[in-house]
Amino acid sequence: MTPLSEAGKAAMAWLHTARFLTEAPQLQHLPDSTLPEIAFVGRSNAGKSTCINTLTQQKRLAFASKTPGRTQSINLFALGKQGLTDAVLADLPGYGYAAVPQAAKRRWQEVMANYLVSRPNLRAVVLLCDARLGLTELDEALLQVIRPRVEDGLAFRVLLTKADKLNRQEAAKALSVARLQTAGGSAQLFSASSKLGLEETAIQIWDWAHPEAPAAAPPPA
Numbered sequence: 001m002t003p004l005s006e007a008g009k010a011a012m013a014w015l016h017t018a019r020f021l022t023e024a025p026q027l028q029h030l031p032d033s034t035l036p037e038i039a040f041v042g043r044s045n046a047g048k049s050t051c052i053n054t055l056t057q058q059k060r061l062a063f064a065s066k067t068p069g070r071t072q073s074i075n076l077f078a079l080g081k082q083g084l085t086d087a088v089l090a091d092l093p094g095y096g097y098a099a100v101p102q103a104a105k106r107r108w109q110e111v112m113a114n115y116l117v118s119r120p121n122l123r124a125v126v127l128l129c130d131a132r133l134g135l136t137e138l139d140e141a142l143l144q145v146i147r148p149r150v151e152d153g154l155a156f157r158v159l160l161t162k163a164d165k166l167n168r169q170e171a172a173k174a175l176s177v178a179r180l181q182t183a184g185g186s187a188q189l190f191s192a193s194s195k196l197g198l199e200e201t202a203i204q205i206w207d208w209a210h211p212e213a214p215a216a217a218p219p220p221a
C-alpha cells in the first residue's frame with residue numbers, strides 16, 4: 001500500500017473519531033439533525049458495516065458478520081472531536097436477503113425508501129455492491145428512488161466491495177460496467193482487506209461533509 005497523502009491522513013484521522021450515536025429501528029426514532037449525514041446502503045452482505053469499520057479504523061464500531069442480515073436498524077455514528085460533531089455516518093440494514101420473510105422485507109424497503117427520500121440532512125449516499133455481482137436489480141431500484149434527490153444535489157458513489165476477490169482484469173471490467181450502469185456516475189473499487197480505494201473514499205466523505213473546506217486543504221489539526 002502506498003503511503004497516505006496529507007489529505008488522506010487528515011481525512012482518516014477525522015474518520016477515526018467516529019463513535020456510536022444511536023440506533024433507530026424506525027424513522028421516527030432518528031434524531032433530528034442538521035449535520036451532514038452520509039448513508040451506507042446496499043444488499044445484505046455487501047460489506048457496509050465492514051466498510052464503516054475500515055474507514056473509521058475501529059474493529060467493532062459497526063456490526064459486521066458472515067451472517068447476512070446482521071444490521072437490523074439504522075445505526076448512526078458521530079464524527080468530529082467530542083462536542084464538535086460535524087457529520088454523521090448511517091449504517092443501514094441490507095436488502096435482498098432471501099431468508100427474510102416477505103412482510104419484513106417490504107417493511108424494511110419502505111423504511112429505507114422513506115429514509116432516502118425524506119431525511120432532510122442526507123448529504124450523500126454510498127451504494128455498496130459486491131464487485132463480483134455488480135449492480136443488481138435491487139441496486140438499480142434504489143438508484144431510481146434517490147434519482148430526484150441526486151438531480152437536486154444529493155451526492156452518491158458506488159463502491160464495488162471485496163475487490164480483493166477479483167483479479168485486475170475482472171476488477172477493471174466490473175468498474176466499467178458499474179460506471180455504465182450509473183450513467184457515468186462515480187463508481188470505484190474498494191477492499192477492506194487490501195485497503196484499495198480506502199484513501200479516495202475517506203477524502204470523498206470528508207469533502208461531502210465539508211464542502212467549504214476540501215481535503216486538499218485540510219484545516220490545521
Ligand SMILES: Nc1nc2c(ncn2[C@@H]2O[C@H](COP(=O)(O)OP(=O)(O)OP(=O)(O)O)[C@@H](O)[C@H]2O)c(=O)[nH]1
Nearest residue numbers: 044045046047048049050064065069070071094192
Ligand atoms: N474479502 C473481503 N471480504 C469482505 C470485505 N468486506 C466485507 N467482507 C466480508 O463480507 C461479509 C459481510 O460483511 P458486512 O460488513 O457484515 O456486510 P453488510 O453489508 O453490513 O451486511 P448486512 O448488515 O447484512 O446488510 C463479512 O464476512 C465480511 O468479512 C472485503 O473488502 N473483502
Ligand SMILES: [Mg+2]
Nearest residue numbers: 048049063071
Ligand atoms: Mg451491516
